[in-house]
Amino acid sequence: MRVHWPMRIRISSGALLLLIIGCVIGPMLLERDPTIIGDVLAQRFRAPLSADGGGWHLFGTDAFGRDVFGRLLLAGRLSLLVGVAGALLSGVLGALLGALAGWSAGWLDRVITAASDTLQAIPRLVLLLACAALWKPGIPTLLTVLALTGWMGVARLVRAEVTGLVERDFVAAARVLGATQLRMLAGHVFPNAIAPALVATTLGIGNAILLESGLSFLGLGVQPPSPSWGNMIAGGREHLVTAPWIALAPGLAVVVTVTAATLIGDWLQERASGRTGLT
Amino acid sequence: MAHLLRRSGIALALLWLVCTLTFALVHSAPGDAALLLLPPEADAATLVRLRADLGLDAPLAQQYVRWLGNIARGDLGTSLATGRPVLESIRDALPVSLGLGVSSLILTVLIGVTIGSAQARRAGSTTDTWLTIASTTMYSAPTFWLSLACVAAVTVGAAAFGIPPAWRLPAFALRDPGVLDAAAAPLDVLRHAVLPVLVLSLTGAAGVARFARSAIVEASRGDYRRTAVAKGVTAGRAWRRHVVRVALPSIAALVALSVPGIVAGSVFVEGVFAWPGMGKLLLAAVAQRDHPVILAVTLLYATAVIVTNLLTDLALPLLDPRRTRA
Numbered sequence: 001m002r003v004h005w006p007m008r009i010r011i012s013s014g015a016l017l018l019l020i021i022g023c024v025i026g027p028m029l030l031e032r033d034p035t036i037i038g039d040v041l042a043q044r045f046r047a048p049l050s051a052d053g054g055g056w057h058l059f060g061t062d063a064f065g066r067d068v069f070g071r072l073l074l075a076g077r078l079s080l081l082v083g084v085a086g087a088l089l090s091g092v093l094g095a096l097l098g099a100l101a102g103w104s105a106g107w108l109d110r111v112i113t114a115a116s117d118t119l120q121a122i123p124r125l126v127l128l129l130a131c132a133a134l135w136k137p138g139i140p141t142l143l144t145v146l147a148l149t150g151w152m153g154v155a156r157l158v159r160a161e162v163t164g165l166v167e168r169d170f171v172a173a174a175r176v177l178g179a180t181q182l183r184m185l186a187g188h189v190f191p192n193a194i195a196p197a198l199v200a201t202t203l204g205i206g207n208a209i210l211l212e213s214g215l216s217f218l219g220l221g222v223q224p225p226s227p228s229w230g231n232m233i234a235g236g237r238e239h240l241v242t243a244p245w246i247a248l249a250p251g252l253a254v255v256v257t258v259t260a261a262t263l264i265g266d267w268l269q270e271r272a273s274g275r276t277g278l279t
Numbered sequence: 280m281a282h283l284l285r286r287s288g289i290a291l292a293l294l295w296l297v298c299t300l301t302f303a304l305v306h307s308a309p310g311d312a313a314l315l316l317l318p319p320e321a322d323a324a325t326l327v328r329l330r331a332d333l334g335l336d337a338p339l340a341q342q343y344v345r346w347l348g349n350i351a352r353g354d355l356g357t358s359l360a361t362g363r364p365v366l367e368s369i370r371d372a373l374p375v376s377l378g379l380g381v382s383s384l385i386l387t388v389l390i391g392v393t394i395g396s397a398q399a400r401r402a403g404s405t406t407d408t409w410l411t412i413a414s415t416t417m418y419s420a421p422t423f424w425l426s427l428a429c430v431a432a433v434t435v436g437a438a439a440f441g442i443p444p445a446w447r448l449p450a451f452a453l454r455d456p457g458v459l460d461a462a463a464a465p466l467d468v469l470r471h472a473v474l475p476v477l478v479l480s481l482t483g484a485a486g487v488a489r490f491a492r493s494a495i496v497e498a499s500r501g502d503y504r505r506t507a508v509a510k511g512v513t514a515g516r517a518w519r520r521h522v523v524r525v526a527l528p529s530i531a532a533l534v535a536l537s538v539p540g541i542v543a544g545s546v547f548v549e550g551v552f553a554w555p556g557m558g559k560l561l562l563a564a565v566a567q568r569d570h571p572v573i574l575a576v577t578l579l580y581a582t583a584v585i586v587t588n589l590l591t592d593l594a595l596p597l598l599d600p601r602r603t604r605a
Contacts (some may be wrong), residue, residue, distance in 0.1 A: 006408075008408060008411075008412060114296060117293060117296075118293060118296040118297055118300055119300070121293055121294075121296075121297050121581045121584050121585050121588075122297060122300075122301075122577060122580065122581045122584070123539035123540075123542040123543045123580055123581075123584065124539065124543065125542075125543035125546060126542065126543065126546070126561065126576075126577055126580050126581075127577070129546070129561065129562075129565050129573075130301070130304060130305075130565070130573050130577050131304065132565075133564075133565035133566075133568060133573060134304060134305060134307075134308035134568075134570075134573075135308060206419060210419070210421055213421050213424075214421060214422075214423060214547065217421070217423050217424075217547075218550075218562065218565070219566075220565070230421075233421075233423070233424055233427065237427060240427060240430060240431050240434075240435075241431070241434050241435050244431040244435055247424070247427050247431075248424075248427075248428060248431065251420070251421060251424035251425075251427070251428065254419075254420070254421055254424065255416060255419055255420045255421075255424075257419075258419035258420075259412075259415050259416045259419040262415050262418065262419055263411075263412070263415055266411075266415070266489075
């Protein structure tokens with residue numbers, strides 16, 4: 001079957017692919033390392049599209065004379081990695097807990113559902129802020145907290161699927177044939193319940209990137225000098241009036257990435273549910 | 280009535296679970312709250328005394344029960360950073376956040392539902408695609424970055440275009456300290472509110488539009504609409520009575536769903552625009568590891584979410600007669 005790719009999906013995939021390739025190999029091709037601080041006074045606050053002795057700056061230079069475009073690509077590595085890893089971790093956790101809840105359908109189900117309802121009552125950002133403030137900031141904390149606060153949506157979807165599948169004939173057939181609990185769950189129920197979880201996880205990537213940038217902006221995520229899109233925006237905040245490009249460029253990178261990821265996620269969801277809505 | 284009691288009971292249980300979770304969270308954190316308060320040169324005896332004063336020497340279970348009892352009585356403790364009762368700080372901050380949040384929520388729903396239904400009516404058209412792209416882009420923009428972009432626009436941007444200072448929108452704070460005239464003050468606050476409310480309601484509306492569109496597209500698939508059109512109802516009336524009306528309960532549920540987003544957005548918006556609300560309070564508390572304030576603000580936000588969920592739950596049967604007996 002030929003897949004019809006709408007124009008916005010082609011453009012989104014292209015942009016995302018270009019961005020990933022740029023972030024992975026781009027920093028290796030730069031003539032000047034964007035993390036090294038050189039002659040600050042001579043090189044700082046260069047406007048976008050201007051050149052100095054050391055080269056040409058697409059997005060200008062920051063307060064320390066570092067090339068904003070180069071740092072943007074370098075930061076993209078961390079931001080994309082944290083976004084994808086955070087969404088995957090919460091997706092896996094959600095799929096496991098949801099399957100467990102739907103399968104056990106007893107007290108375990110009630111415990112998991114209560115935990116999920118409790119966590120969903122607190123706005124995710126507030127929960128993230130509280131956790132990030134209480135534990136040592138850094139990438140391991142960031143990923144743990146993203147996973148612990150993001151699993152509920154996927155768990156709910158998988159639980160609903162599993163509860164429906166348990167009743168189906170092929171599961172009953174497996175039981176009659178003497179399959180163990182684990183085999184029924186892992187071999188017959190889980191594979192059939194996983195599609196909505198995959199789509200939700202794809203949609204979670206954009207969300208995780210946004211949250212990472214927010215926490216790093218507040219100094220609770222990726223710590224400088226490692227660049228991430230969020231802490232680059234934070235770094236440009238005090239120069240907003242004199243050199244707005246320092247804060248605006250990394251924000252544009254976030255917008256492009258998250259828009260592309262969300263459009264693709266929505267499209268996958270439409271295809272998975274066979275509808276044209278964005279449920 | 281039984282339904283009301285049951286729902287309220289569930290909401291209360293949820294609130295208790297949230298309390299327990301936040302308590303566990305704070306007490307699982309590494310580090311000693313008393314140590315944070317003391318100067319580095321303090322001796323061990325002072326530390327012991329302070330821990331006793333703060334009640335940190337009691338067993339955890341006892342601390343938990345005492346803390347729950349205090350909350351039930353409305354005592355949220357004192358801030359570790361300022362020594363002020365947390366309740367007082369919240370009393371100052373709450374009206375600011377409530378004003379910002381409620382006005383943004385109203386605009387969010389109005390703008391979001393209008394755009395979403397306009398899209399659903401033209402589902403699949405070029406306009407629909409462009410509106411989807413626009414709302415997705417808005418939805419994908421970090422709130423704090425949009426706020427910064429607005430600040431840049433009204434400062435450097437306005438200066439670059441030569442807009443006279445009197446015509447520019449103020450970028451920061453709730454009011455102008457120079458405006459003391461009672462008649463001019465409300466207008467001044469309104470001028471200051473334009474940017475924060477705009478950022479908050481546009482990002483929120485983008486999310487609402489996405490959901491409203493799908494809810495209405497879903498409703499427009501119903502057989503009853505085709506039947507209505509077939510028996511001669513005009514297209515406009517069929518749309519209003521048989522599509523939008525059917526989607527109304529889902530749209531009402533959206534109001535509850537958009538509250539956490541508004542809360543999260545308001546934290547950043549208050550932070551960037553320097554509004555002295557709950558979000559700013561939370562950010563300051565987070566920066567200073569001020570546990571009592573973090574706990575109290577988190578609880579309050581959770582309460583807001585739980586209460587709006589409860590209210591929508593109770594209001595749904597009014598919009599959807601099928602739910603009355605559920």
